[in-house]
Each structure stands twice: as structure tokens, then as C-alpha cells.
Amino acid sequence: MRHDSVGRPRSSSRGILEDAALELFIEQGYAxxxxxxxxxxxxVGRTTFFNYFESKSDLLWLEVDAGIDRVIEExxxxxxxxxxxxxxxxxxxxxAAEFGVDRVPLAFTQGELIGSEAEATASxxxxxxxRADSLAGFLAPxxxxxxxxxxxxxxxxxxxxxxxxxxxxxxxxxxxxRPLTEYVADAVDLVxxxxxxxxxx
Amino acid sequence: MRHDSVGRPRSSSRGILEDAALELFIEQGYAxxxxxxxxxxxxVGRTTFFNYFESKSDLLWLEVDAGIDRVIEExxxxxxxxxxxxxxxxxxxxxAAEFGVDRVPLAFTQGELIGSEAEATASxxxxxxxRADSLAGFLAPxxxxxxxxxxxxxxxxxxxxxxxxxxxxxxxxxxxxRPLTEYVADAVDLVxxxxxxxxxx
DNA sequence: GCTATTGTTGGACTCAGTTCATTATTACGC
DNA sequence: GCGTAATAATGAACTGAGTCCAACAATAGC
Numbered sequence: 001m002r003h004d005s006v007g008r009p010r011s012s013s014r015g016i017l018e019d020a021a022l023e024l025f026i027e028q029g030y031a032x033x034x035x036x037x038x039x040x041x042x043x044v045g046r047t048t049f050f051n052y053f054e055s056k057s058d059l060l061w062l063e064v065d066a067g068i069d070r071v072i073e074e075x076x077x078x079x080x081x082x083x084x085x086x087x088x089x090x091x092x093x094x095x096a097a098e099f100g101v102d103r104v105p106l107a108f109t110q111g112e113l114i115g116s117e118a119e120a121t122a123s124x125x126x127x128x129x130x131r132a133d134s135l136a137g138f139l140a141p142x143x144x145x146x147x148x149x150x151x152x153x154x155x156x157x158x159x160x161x162x163x164x165x166x167x168x169x170x171x172x173x174x175x176x177x178r179p180l181t182e183y184v185a186d187a188v189d190l191v192x193x194x195x196x197x198x199x200x201x
Numbered sequence: 202m203r204h205d206s207v208g209r210p211r212s213s214s215r216g217i218l219e220d221a222a223l224e225l226f227i228e229q230g231y232a233x234x235x236x237x238x239x240x241x242x243x244x245v246g247r248t249t250f251f252n253y254f255e256s257k258s259d260l261l262w263l264e265v266d267a268g269i270d271r272v273i274e275e276x277x278x279x280x281x282x283x284x285x286x287x288x289x290x291x292x293x294x295x296x297a298a299e300f301g302v303d304r305v306p307l308a309f310t311q312g313e314l315i316g317s318e319a320e321a322t323a324s325x326x327x328x329x330x331x332r333a334d335s336l337a338g339f340l341a342p343x344x345x346x347x348x349x350x351x352x353x354x355x356x357x358x359x360x361x362x363x364x365x366x367x368x369x370x371x372x373x374x375x376x377x378x379r380p381l382t383e384y385v386a387d388a389v390d391l392v393x394x395x396x397x398x399x400x401x402x
Numbered sequence: 403g404c405t406a407t408t409g410t411t412g413g414a415c416t417c418a419g420t421t422c423a424t425t426a427t428t429a430c431g432c
Numbered sequence: 433g434c435g436t437a438a439t440a441a442t443g444a445a446c447t448g449a450g451t452c453c454a455a456c457a458a459t460a461g462c
């Protein structure tokens with residue numbers, strides 16, 4: 001069988017587990033649903049769950065994880081010598097354009113059902129970290145000549161924060177939401193052009 | 202209530218637990234230390250631990266938590282009408298100045314000992330979230346007239362990301378570290394003046 | 403068909419974190 | 433001092449996530 005980039009098996013069990021989990025989350029909420037429930041409904045053994053997901057909360061962030069994967073892919077293809085920030089912005093927008101209303105993360109749409117707010121926050125932040133890491137990995141070699149570690153990390157964190165805010169507001173805007181691209185553009189440009197410039201004077 | 206060896210009463214076990222935990226983390230690492238170990242060494246019942254801390258990982262972030270508390274306090278005292286971003290920057294620098302080399306979070310100094318990298322990341326990100334929330338709480342009422350939710354959240358997240366990067370690099374710089382204020386100033390200014398301005402052309 | 407690879411499984415385990423009713427300690431009014 | 437109300441400490445029993453591992457099943461390639 002084939003494996004994806006994270007090294008996890010890819011077969012039909014994954015989709016079955018996702019479907020079972022979604023049903024149960026809607027029926028009884030996230031907190032009340034145990035991994036055992038999910039695997040029982042999916043008709044597989046409990047251990048199998050951990051072949052496909054690292055934790056229960058992974059199920060809430062499938063789309064965000066996919067988005068981050070795509071950003072990493074696209075960043076790999078950016079040629080050297082291109083203006084760094086502009087290229088990064090472009091990649092973030094291109095990937096955002098791939099996410100329509102059918103790809104809103106469960107974490108946001110089922111927010112009320114989750115119950116354990118802390119766990120949702122913590123698991124969401126794991127995505128923030130991965131996003132920040134991916135951006136730092138892109139920036140570091142391209143800025144190392146001129147900038148120190150602090151600048152690279154601060155820039156990566158700030159951009160990751162902006163993109164996270166974009167996803168969150170987009171998801172929360174419900175049926176009235178505009179395309180994700182617009183949210184990401186606004187948030188990222190705020191950081192790129194500067195808070196001082198945009199908000200004050 | 203417990204008494205120490207001299208027989209003097211102690212109003213709370215919190216300090217004892219912190220000390221016991223620090224010892225054990227250094228002796229055997231974070232992952233290998235259970236809450237039961239900590240409470241045993243502290244001479245206290247296991248349940249008592251949860252009277253003082255929400256989770257084991259809280260012990261890694263005591264100083265960061267204190268810093269966020271201080272920022273929240275200071276932000277409360279900022280008068281209305283003051284330039285928002287400038288005031289915020291000032292508060293972040295003032296609080297950073299309170300943290301000397303004796304207040305480096307265990308999360309960073311004992312990083313190698315922690316073992317469970319994922320848990321350290323996740324617990325650290327909980328602090329990021331609280332920091333972002335505190336900044337958003339400050340910005341929201343002051344920008345609501347002119348700015349939407351996205352701008353407020355993106356700005357808060359970006360600044361929180363920058364400050365987190367500052368703490369991290371400061372902590373990692375080891376014995377050669379300069380004052381935390383300098384790191385925070387650089388990181389925050391990067392976001393305030395804009396990545397485009399600072400990093401490109 | 404044979405075999406190496408990859409996927410699935412259950413069982414036993416550790417430990418964080420929760421709940422709750424009970425008991426110790428302290429603070430305080432008198 | 434004495435009694436009492438508030439607060440802190442405690443143990444016991446529980447839930448459930450996540451890990452480890454050895455056995456077993458399915459499959460692809462040959």
C-alpha cells in the first residue's frame with residue numbers, strides 16, 4: 001500500500017473513520033465521542049485509528065492540515081532569487097483559493113459541539129506551529145544572509161498568526177462568508193505593510 | 202495542612218510543588234516525571250497538585266504566564282484616546298524589562314530534557330493563544346470603529362507571534378543573551394513597521 | 403502459488419485529568 | 433481560650449487518550 005508524505009498508510013479505512021467521526025460529532029458532540037465510539041461505528045479496531053490520525057483532535061483540522069501541506073508544496077517550488085515576501089504572499093493566496101465553502105474545518109463549524117474549548121484551542125495551535133515552521137523554513141535560507149534568527153522567526157510567526165486569523169474569521173462568517181482568499185489577503189497585507197502604517201496616524 | 206521540618210505552617214503548597222518539580226525535571230527529565238512523583242517529593246497528596254496547576258505542562262511556562270498576566274494588567278491601565286499601537290508597544294517593552302536571566306522559562310532551558318516535544322509545543326501554544334487574546338481584548342474596543350474583526354484578530358495574532366518569537370530566541374541565546382526588551386522591540390517593530398518595509402527592497 | 407510488504411487487530415499498559423465526599427487546618431468572631 | 437465558618441488537602445474511584453507489541457490478514461509483485 002502507498003503512504004502519504006507524513007508516512008501514514010492510505011486506504012479506505014481513513015475515509016470511513018472520518019465519516020464515522022463526523023456523524024458522531026454531530027449526533028453527540030466532540031467531547032462525548034470517544035475514539036472507541038468512532039472505531040466501532042467505522043467497524044474497525046481501536047488501534048487502527050492511530051494508524052491514520054495522531055489524535056482525536058486531528059479530525060477537527062483536516063482542511064487546515066491539507067492547506068498547510070499545500071503551502072509547503074508550493075513554497076518548495078518557488079525559485080531562488082525571487083522577492084521573498086511577494087512570493088510568499090502569492091503562495092498563500094493561491095492555496096487559499098483552493099478552499100471553498102465545502103472545506104470549512106470542523107473545528108469551527110462544530111465549535112459549539114466540541115465542549116472542551118481548551119482542547120480545541122490547543123489542537124488548533126498545533127496547526128499554527130506547523131504553519132509557522134513551514135514559513136520559517138522558507139524564509140530562513142533566503143534571509144539568513146541579511147537577517148538574524150529573530151527576524152526570521154518573528155516574521156514567520158506573525159504571518160502564521162495573520163493567516164490563522166483569516167481562516168478563523170472566514171469560518172465564523174458562516175453563510176455570508178466571502179472567498180477565503182480575500183480574508184488571507186487582508187490579514188497578510190496588514191502584516192506585510194505594517195500595523196503602524198495601517199492602523200495609526 | 203502540611204508543615205515543614207521546622208514545624209512552621211505554610212499557607213500554600215504551591216512553592217513546594219514548583220521546587221519538587223524543578224528538581225525532578227532536572228534529575229530525570231520532564232516526560233519521565235509523573236505528577237505522582239512530584240507530589241510525593243513535595244510531601245503532598247496527588248490531588249493537591251490540581252489545586253495549584255491545571256496541568257503538568259503549566260510548570261514549564263510559569264514565567265511566560267506571569268509575563269502575560271503583567272501585560273494584561275498594564276493594558277488595563279492604558280487611558281482611552283492614546284495612540285493604540287504605540288501604547289501597546291510601550292506596554293510590551295515595559296513588561297519585558299521585568300524579566301531577567303533568572304526568569305527564563307523551564308520550557309526552554311530544559312528543552313532537551315522534556316522528551317515529549319509535541320507536548321511542549323502544544324502547551325507553549327496555549328500561551329500564545331492567551332497572549333493573542335489579551336492583545337485582541339485591548340485592540341477590539343479601540344479599533345472597532347474603524348476596523349473589522351479580521352484586522353483586530355490578525356493584528357493581535359501577528360503581535361503575539363512576534364512576542365513569542367522574541368521570548369524563544371532570547372531563551373535559546375543562552376548565557377550570551379541580551380536583555381529581553383531588545384528582542385521584543387525588534388520583533389514587535391518588525392510587525393509594526395511591516396515586513397515589506399523591513400525585509401524587501 | 404510464494405513471499406515480502408504493508409495494514410489490522412486486541413490486549414495490556416501508563417498516566418493525565420476529573421469528581422466528590424471526607425477530613426484537616428486556619429482564620430476569625432467572641 | 434472556644435466555637436465556627438471558610439478554605440485547603442486528601443484519597444479513592446473513574447474515564448479515556450495515547451503507546452507498545454506481538455500475532456495475524458491482505459495484498460502486490462514476481
